[in-house]
Amino acid sequence: MSRADATKARILQAATDEFATYGIAGARVDRIAKTAEANKNLIYVYFGNKDQLFDAVFDAHVTHGLNSVPFTACDLPEYAGRVFDYCLRHPEVIRLATWHRLERGDRDDPAVAAPARDAKLDALATAQDKDGIGAEFSPPTLLTLVLSMALAWNPSNITSLPACSSGAESTDDRRSALVEAVRRLL
Structure with missing residues (x-):
């Protein structure tokens, strides 16, 4: 890895932590540079402005997230x-997505998400035509319901109890309940 690539990687990691914690408006380029042990000017050289740096972080994590979770329309x-x-393994991705919706909710969906989403919708439509899976819902509605259920216990959902709360289920119990709920939905 070249020195420039290593610096970019450190900046992206520091920016990921900063944006996940403070959002776009609250993030500070000075803190990112200090954490990354990089010259602040390099951030602007490599990524443009703070909004473009957020876009780079968001795109990297959304692309990774969308591509790393195997999608099987028939299951x-x-x-x-x-x-x-x-x-659970990547709470920073949920925080980044939450900040994106809060601070950029008036804009179109990020272009980076469209290809993966469209591929899932096509696969769902095919599975519905072939096997009748969840046929009472349109593919976009079905995908939205499944993802919403999967994200029900994320930290930004104020209606869910934390796993450590009195009477709350364990993480394994929650996962089992989720899988069963989606099975019943279909």
Whole structure:
């Protein structure tokens, strides 16, 4: 890895932590540079402005997230479980997505998400035509329901109890309930 690539990687990691914690408006380029042990000017050289740096971080994580969770249209319950697992391992991705919706909710969906989403919708339409899976819902509605259920216990959902709360289920119990709920939905 070249020195420039290593610096870019450190900046992206520092920016990921900064944006996940503070959002776009609250993030500070000075803190990112200090954490990354990089010259602040390099951030502007490599990424443009702060908004473009957020876009680079968001695109990298959304692309990775969308591509790393295998989608199987004929087994949506297990797909929901895999999304649940991914979100537990990568809470920063949920925080970045939440900040994106809060601070950029008036804009179109990020272009980076469209190809993966469209591929899932096509696969769902094919599975519905072939096997009748979730046929009472349109593919966009079905995908939205499955993903919403998989994200029900994410930290930005104020209606869910934390796993450590009195009477709350364990993480394994929650995953099992999710898989069963999606199975019943279909």
